[in-house]
Amino acid sequence: MSGILDTVNQRTQLVGQNRLELLTFKLMTRQRYGINVFKVKEVLQCPKLTVAPKMHPLVKGMAHIRGLTVSVIDMSLATGGPAIPDPENRFMIISEFNRTTQGFLVGSVDRIVNMHWEKILPPPDGTGKENFLTAVTDIDDELVEILDVEKILNKISPVNEEISDEVLSQKAEIEDENSEQTEIILIADDSSVARRQVRRTVEALGFEVLLAEDGGDALRQLKQIATQEDIVSRLALVISDIEMPEMDGYTLTTEIRKDTRLKDLHVVLHSSLSGVFNEAMVQRVGADSFIPKFDPDELSAAILNVVKIRREKNDK
Known part of the structure; x- marks a missing residue:
């Protein structure tokens, strides 16, 4: 065996x-x-x-x-x-x-x-x-x-879900008092525990959350939003698991990059999968980064960095 x-x-x-x-x-x-x-x-x-x-x-x-x-x-x-x-x-x-x-x-x-x-x-x-x-x-x-x-x-063995004060202090550095809308982060994960963990992190940082239970559900939600408004200006990023029913995270990323309305979305793959192939696959499908599950500080720092760059770009 x-x-x-x-x-x-x-x-x-x-x-x-x-x-x-x-x-x-x-x-x-x-x-x-x-x-x-x-x-x-x-x-x-x-x-x-x-x-x-x-x-x-x-x-x-x-x-x-x-x-x-x-x-x-x-x-x-x-x-x-x-x-x-x-x-x-x-x-x-x-x-x-x-x-x-x-x-x-x-x-x-x-x-x-x-x-x-x-x-x-x-x-x-x-x-x-x-x-x-x-x-x-x-x-x-x-x-x-x-x-x-x-x-x-x-x-x-429950994991620590609390963001450290040091990371939370970085949140004030990117706060945009002139913004009329709170940016949205879409979380796609088939595990109820993983969705809750990531949701708590995102909400603690002050962002709105959209939840999807698999890649297919996430893609349908993204396309629906895109029919109503400029999705890139409203959605800060997509955080997706890799293993999911119906459509995995790699395929979801590929589909996002193929859609002209969605292709500029920032995609972070967030998975418990291990292996040297991850980084190569991130590049192949066009994801922006890969973060292993689950460290609230590491995830928070990545989110804040994406939003900071996004806001600096919009201010120019």
């Missing part, structure tokens, strides 16, 4: 084509789940775990993997299911999210499936706010659920 990702570097060619590859797995039931291969570093049989005092109830233990100690999260428990028994006879998915590396204990690992993002759909209505789904898809006439891993990780 450790060889399932041997060709992961070759898979970067899928990026920018609105395609992805899902690693599918099961927990303690017949239900299949999926995770983007780009977030997976390794798949291996779970080693013997070390238990430490006062660990979070969802953490099964710690594992020492290739010189790195990682927390191993029971993915079944984390999503409201029964604990996964006998860990050493199960599999562990080592992944990178939000600048951290962790292991996810799962019941079994299935296979890698090449998918088009258009086939990845938002969770159906009625699943409720407490669900841990970010999307669903159909594979071999079977519903596969894609988990909101950022929501799970935030449940175990």
